[in-house]
Amino acid sequence: MNIAKKITLLFAILSAIIISLLSGFVWYFSNDFAFEDFYKRLEARVNIAAQIKLYEDANNTAYAKMRNRYLERLPSEQEYIMLANEAPAKVDRELPISFYNRIKAGYVARYRTENHFYAGKFFKSGDNGYIVVVSANDPVGFRELKDLQRILIIGFFLSVILSFIVGWKFSNYMLMPLRNIIKSVKKIKAENLHLRLDVKKGNDEMSQLAQTFNNMLNRLETAFETQNNFISNASHELRTPLTIISGEVELALKTVDDQQKQEKALSKIKDEAERLEHILTSLLGLAQSGFNGKNQPWEEVRMDELLWEIKESVNQVHPNSKIEIDFSKLPDDEELLSIRVNKNLIKLAISNIVSNACKYSNENLVSISIESNANMLSIAVTDRGIGIPQTDIQHIFEPFFRASNTNDFKGYGVGLPLSLNIIRLHRGSIAIKSQEGVGTEIKVLLPAKG
Known part of the structure; x- marks a missing residue:
């Protein structure tokens, strides 16, 4: 299933969930309001019936006339009055015992079966207690709820279909730039790597x-x-x-x-x-040196101690060289000098740099300094040799490239590219600063945590 279909399906599902929840709330509150209103109408009739038939009052006749004239009679409306201390008289159907128990406890009782409603209440008249029950049908309200239910169901399915269509259009619109990128990438092959994708304005x-x-x-x-x-x-x-x-x-x-x-x-x-x-x-x-290093041994190495080993190995190749190691910038915490590296490779990389410094310095002093902070360990190799012409510095790390002023020195142009590859393998970098006829400084930067 592609992304557009997934987005559309997810959009439709979320819309269905939201619409169903909204429809449920509408149905619940409409149902509650309709029933509550009808029950209150029944309870008003319970009170009027009790007043007219249980209490002697000179105005009862007037109450009865006003009730018949101004208070509409509900469909199938029936009144039932019975003594509270006797067995419940049978109304038009058998009501649950809990209905009568609630009335005897002093509460207004309600009961419904289909669209037939009952309301009852306890009244005290003289020495006797009475239960007054009024029942009626509510076909109009019940029919309105059925219509509402039908409308909500139809609206639910129409909304889901509409959300599916909108979701499909929306996903296609949003994924159009991605499709254009895919189409452009498919056109790029080894022979036309110069092609580039169109980048639209913005930061999306x-x-x-x-x-x-x-x-x-x-x-x-x-x-x-x-x-x-x-x-x-x-x-x-x-x-x-x-x-x-x-x-x-x-x-x-x-x-x-x-x-x-x-x-x-x-x-x-x-x-x-x-x-x-x-x-x-x-x-x-x-x-x-271009390998990823995963199959090569890595270990914790004290870089200041490694510099002594490098000095000894370079002295064997260049016995007349003068190499000085500057430890004046060592950190107080010796642990900052230990990093996780491939010892043989990192030794080869730094040895190449020191060896080049000795070779092109005409036996002048070569200084090696080391310093560390919380994030980076740096090793700087400085010579006072022939330097590198400014036009050649940008090419100095290209394989087999040799500076224009090195014709009198034996070399193959592979040492520095090899060192750069090894340093990059260790997620480090090399910085170079040189002036022709003055000397060169190459700084190796390695992450302190390896």
Whole structure:
């Protein structure tokens, strides 16, 4: 069942419930008012009958004449007077004992069967007590209630049908923007990811849904472009050493008699093979860093202690580097330094950043500082190296991209993209600030609670 039918059905059910409750109230109060009015008319006749027939009064004859002249006689109206201490006399039908007991208790008794009504009351005359009962039919009121009942039932079904029609029209009207969104989304495929949904003015749910789809399409388009660029760059980076190796092999085959040229060619082949192995290792790490991390071990890690391990590992690669760790901004609460991370991945990410700082700083001092607040832990790596040109900063995290001033340094342009992927895996971010010829500061921000 689609949403439009569900809304229509729900609308009809709610309308039926409301209309039935309203009809019930109308029926109850109309019924109560009609019966109450007729009972009061009977009770007035009970009092008049008792006055005329039980009490001696010079005005009784006048009362009787006025009653016959001005008080209409009700359909099938009958009067019954009986002694209270005797067995109840039989009226036109047998009345329940509770009716008489209520009269003897001093109350006005009422009883109804179909449209025939009874009213009775106790009167004291002389030494005797009497029960006066008046009965009559109310065909008009009963017929009006039947008509009202018929009208309410017909009105109920007509209202339900009308509410169903209105609900169907209303649901179709409200869901029309959603259908337009679905139709537009179905037109978007891999080859036309540049298409976007029309976002109407306003801040309603449909506008937010369309904007959310557009944001998702932006991310998908960026991901597709990044993938295409990655494949293109990876192909280029892999082709270069393979071309060199192929050329050197041909040269070595042609210079069989020249041992010196063969050794030079083999040495070149070895260097390019190592370069190719490094590129493949970096590509594998870059791909693995895109996993969701659910199948990888996560643990509580003291980040200040991890920095010492990073310093030692980087010193092994760059033995002449000068790395200084600044603990002046450590928080008073040591627990703020522990976060839940994948230790191997986070160590690799920060090591890449520190290693780059050492490589491009020409053995100048590299400073690592750590600080934490209630929500975020930050690690800043600052060097006094060659810096990054402003035009290159926006591309620095693209795979295989290298800044224009790094031609004299060996590298493959994979380290920072790998670090960024790992930091994002940990729901963190990287901020970079650099000035060419002055130095670079890269700050890693990680959520304190992991």
